[in-house]
Amino acid sequence: MRLTPLAASLPATVPFVGPEAQERALRRPFVARIGANESVFGPSPKAIAAMAAAASEVWMYADPELHDLKAALAAHHGVRPQNITVGEGIDGILGNLVRLLVGPGTPVVTSAGAYPTFNYHVAGFGGVLQTVPYRRDQEDPEALLLATRKAGAPLVYLANPDNPMGTWHSGRAISEMIGRLPGGAVLCLDEAYADFAPDDAIPPLDPAEPRVIRMRTFSKAHGMAGARIGYAIGHPELIAAFDRVRNHFGMNRMSVAGAIAALGDHAWLGHVREEVAAAKARIAEIAAANGLRTLLSATNFVAVDCGGDGRFATAVLDGLVRRGVFVRKPGVAPLDRCIRVSAGRPPDLDAFAAALPEALADANKSHS
Amino acid sequence: MRLTPLAASLPATVPFVGPEAQERALRRPFVARIGANESVFGPSPKAIAAMAAAASEVWMYADPELHDLKAALAAHHGVRPQNITVGEGIDGILGNLVRLLVGPGTPVVTSAGAYPTFNYHVAGFGGVLQTVPYRRDQEDPEALLLATRKAGAPLVYLANPDNPMGTWHSGRAISEMIGRLPGGAVLCLDEAYADFAPDDAIPPLDPAEPRVIRMRTFSKAHGMAGARIGYAIGHPELIAAFDRVRNHFGMNRMSVAGAIAALGDHAWLGHVREEVAAAKARIAEIAAANGLRTLLSATNFVAVDCGGDGRFATAVLDGLVRRGVFVRKPGVAPLDRCIRVSAGRPPDLDAFAAALPEALADANKSHS
Numbered sequence: 122m123r124l125t126p127l128a129a130s131l132p133a134t135v136p137f138v139g140p141e142a143q144e145r146a147l148r149r150p151f152v153a154r155i156g157a158n159e160s161v162f163g164p165s166p167k168a169i170a171a172m173a174a175a176a177s178e179v180w181m182y183a184d185p186e187l188h189d190l191k192a193a194l195a196a197h198h199g200v201r202p203q204n205i206t207v208g209e210g211i212d213g214i215l216g217n218l219v220r221l222l223v224g225p226g227t228p229v230v231t232s233a234g235a236y237p238t239f240n241y242h243v244a245g246f247g248g249v250l251q252t253v254p255y256r257r258d259q260e261d262p263e264a265l266l267l268a269t270r271k272a273g274a275p276l277v278y279l280a281n282p283d284n285p286m287g288t289w290h291s292g293r294a295i296s297e298m299i300g301r302l303p304g305g306a307v308l309c310l311d312e313a314y315a316d317f318a319p320d321d322a323i324p325p326l327d328p329a330e331p332r333v334i335r336m337r338t339f340s341k342a343h344g345m346a347g348a349r350i351g352y353a354i355g356h357p358e359l360i361a362a363f364d365r366v367r368n369h370f371g372m373n374r375m376s377v378a379g380a381i382a383a384l385g386d387h388a389w390l391g392h393v394r395e396e397v398a399a400a401k402a403r404i405a406e407i408a409a410a411n412g413l414r415t416l417l418s419a420t421n422f423v424a425v426d427c428g429g430d431g432r433f434a435t436a437v438l439d440g441l442v443r444r445g446v447f448v449r450k451p452g453v454a455p456l457d458r459c460i461r462v463s464a465g466r467p468p469d470l471d472a473f474a475a476a477l478p479e480a481l482a483d484a485n486k487s488h489s
Numbered sequence: 490m491r492l493t494p495l496a497a498s499l500p501a502t503v504p505f506v507g508p509e510a511q512e513r514a515l516r517r518p519f520v521a522r523i524g525a526n527e528s529v530f531g532p533s534p535k536a537i538a539a540m541a542a543a544a545s546e547v548w549m550y551a552d553p554e555l556h557d558l559k560a561a562l563a564a565h566h567g568v569r570p571q572n573i574t575v576g577e578g579i580d581g582i583l584g585n586l587v588r589l590l591v592g593p594g595t596p597v598v599t600s601a602g603a604y605p606t607f608n609y610h611v612a613g614f615g616g617v618l619q620t621v622p623y624r625r626d627q628e629d630p631e632a633l634l635l636a637t638r639k640a641g642a643p644l645v646y647l648a649n650p651d652n653p654m655g656t657w658h659s660g661r662a663i664s665e666m667i668g669r670l671p672g673g674a675v676l677c678l679d680e681a682y683a684d685f686a687p688d689d690a691i692p693p694l695d696p697a698e699p700r701v702i703r704m705r706t707f708s709k710a711h712g713m714a715g716a717r718i719g720y721a722i723g724h725p726e727l728i729a730a731f732d733r734v735r736n737h738f739g740m741n742r743m744s745v746a747g748a749i750a751a752l753g754d755h756a757w758l759g760h761v762r763e764e765v766a767a768a769k770a771r772i773a774e775i776a777a778a779n780g781l782r783t784l785l786s787a788t789n790f791v792a793v794d795c796g797g798d799g800r801f802a803t804a805v806l807d808g809l810v811r812r813g814v815f816v817r818k819p820g821v822a823p824l825d826r827c828i829r830v831s832a833g834r835p836p837d838l839d840a841f842a843a844a845l846p847e848a849l850a851d852a853n854k855s856h857s
Binding site for chain 1: 490491492493494495496499500501503504505506507509510513522525527528529530531532537540541543544545546547548549550551552553554556577578580581584588589590591592595606613643673675699708712713714715716717724726727729730732733734736737738739740741742743744747
């Protein structure tokens with residue numbers, strides 16, 4: 122085989138190791154799966170019923186135009202179907218967005234410690250990543266703007282609310298950032314956690330704005346991570362470009378049916394939001410009981426500051442994983458002093474509460 | 490937005506229009522959906538049960554390593570998991586294969602009239618397609634070899650059994666072709682229809698052979714097109730390269746569960762094969778009753794020679810579609826004298842039998 126020079130240059134590393142691989146290494150299942158910001162509260166019962174009903178119809182490909190789902194999403198958001206593209210989770214859409222805008226040598230801007238899968242795609246298409254640091258555990262729009270302008274980058278990434286820290290900016294601050302983007306630059310605004318954020322954190326949708334594309338997903342609040350449905354809202358011209366590169370018959374028929382049902386179940390979304398709010402409060406209590414600070418979060422997870430450096434937090438994380446509690450953590454200093462704990466059900470958080478003091482003790486021992 | 494020069498150069502056309510778009514244009518559903526080589530006989534009941542049961546667990550991402558599915562596939566085929574990569578249908582895997590081997594200007598060889606989605610991916614990564622004609626309604630290994638050698642192409646595509654004609658080569662002929670490939674060239678051997686083919690049409694699997702990668706799918710005989718699960722079997726080095734570019738969390742949790750269940754249900758596969766054989770015989774009878782010849786097929790569809798040129802066959806197809814019978818046809822002469830009819834249940838083929846004489850009469854009228 123003769124890989125392209127670009128493919129041959131790519132590392133064999135992957136953005137995230139799955140919890141299943143860790144379970145195989147541990148030779149037992151996790152007691153609590155609160156590491157991937159999945160919604161342990163599950164999908165809407167209506168979505169489950171729709172997916173189960175669609176299982177017997179799965180001999181048919183899904184409609185490659187996703188007409189019904191796009192119509193439902195357009196009505197939901199008050200935009201037109203031409204403003205929406207659907208893909209295999211935000212991860213899949215990010216890959217195609219990068220493919221459309223980034224070639225070998227193209228500069229792309231993001232924050233050091235932000236979503237690794239975005240960086241994976243940028244590297245995968247030969248782009249050159251330029252990073253700016255977080256500022257007080259928040260992504261820094263001013264620094265991102267400056268770097269975008271300086272590099273002449275066609276693409277800049279920001280998540281609001283942020284992952285992995287859970288912090289957020291006001292919608293007004295984001296709108297202002299969009300308004301100040303240099304000509305031709307596009308903001309990839311990752312709003313995977315928008316459903317958990319306060320209303321004033323989300324800028325109004327402007328379907329005529331060419332400088333931003335907004336990523337949404339059924340993986341988080343809708344509890345359908347394994348169904349792989351994300352979508353992006355943007356200017357019709359950029360949205361139409363996805364049709365030049367996407368896998369037109371790539372969507373799952375069961376998932377599409379589930380997404381339409383989930384979108385209509387407002388009560389379930391309200392229920393999940395309440396459960397998440399309660400779980401986040403409990404995570405903060407557990408942390409406080411162990412003398413640890415937590416960051417305010419507009420997502421379904423909480424960054425817990427372990428009070429030391431990255432190595433110390435990694436030792437805490439390892440101690441939790443050894444005790445059957447799956448959590449993850451940021452990879453870049455100074456964010457990496459934290460571990461990231463997803464909202465869990467009471468038994469999940471009981472397991473976290475039981476394991477945390479022991480994990481801290483282990484970490485303190487190995488650092489003394 | 491600033492599309493890359495490559496993205497800006499791509500056409501807005503798509504490989505296939507879905508039947509749903511046609512139904513929206515017709516303002517009524519098709520009576521018979523026998524155009525996309527889906528398995529109207531459905532998935533295994535065990536697969537349906539597994540997918541329905543997994544619907545409530547879909548809050549979890551699927552294992553990004555697909556450990557259990559790859560283990561099951563490896564056992565089934567007598568290879569190692571390192572020989573297998575899994576993706577969102579063969580379409581998704583073809584995209585990643587092309588991405589690994591093809592850059593701007595790279596020559597790629599296929600047959601004129603073969604699978605358009607492969608060509609879509611080659612264009613999408615800037616490759617330059619070189620085509621050779623079919624020979625007696627079969628892909629022509631000798632001509633493909635010659636073109637590959639002449640062009641210095643790193644990638645050549647052949648489907649066995651073939652789509653859209655349904656014809657096939659012996660496994661011995663394919664093995665011989667692989668053995669004669671020029672150094673560094675890889676044969677993308679699309680075996681989507683292998684489950685319908687006679688045993689001697691499928692060359693033995695050789696997991697140490699670096700010159701071929703074999704595409705398989707749950708979309709055809711397993712009746713799970715809308716579940717989007719394909720896989721490729723090849724040399725561990727080429728298989729490992731997919732991990733550099735694939736969407737690691739791209740697979741659907743319900744589909745993975747369904748695929749494992751389907752793989753174990755040999756009885757259902759036998760049942761589907763019998764139904765398909767009966768349906769193909771009936772399609773040939775219907776064609777013969779209308780004075781039309783059919784091609785022998787090792788797939789789940791039959792190419793029906795409409796007895797005229799491409800325009801005449803298109804008129805026949807349009808007449809069928811107008812009467813609620815969804816079929817497709819090859820796009821390149823001389824293959825395009827045929828329409829392609831997928832195996833259907835008796836009521837599907839009743840609808841085809843009723844519509845065909847009228848469609849032929851219409852086509853004859855418009856051509857006289």
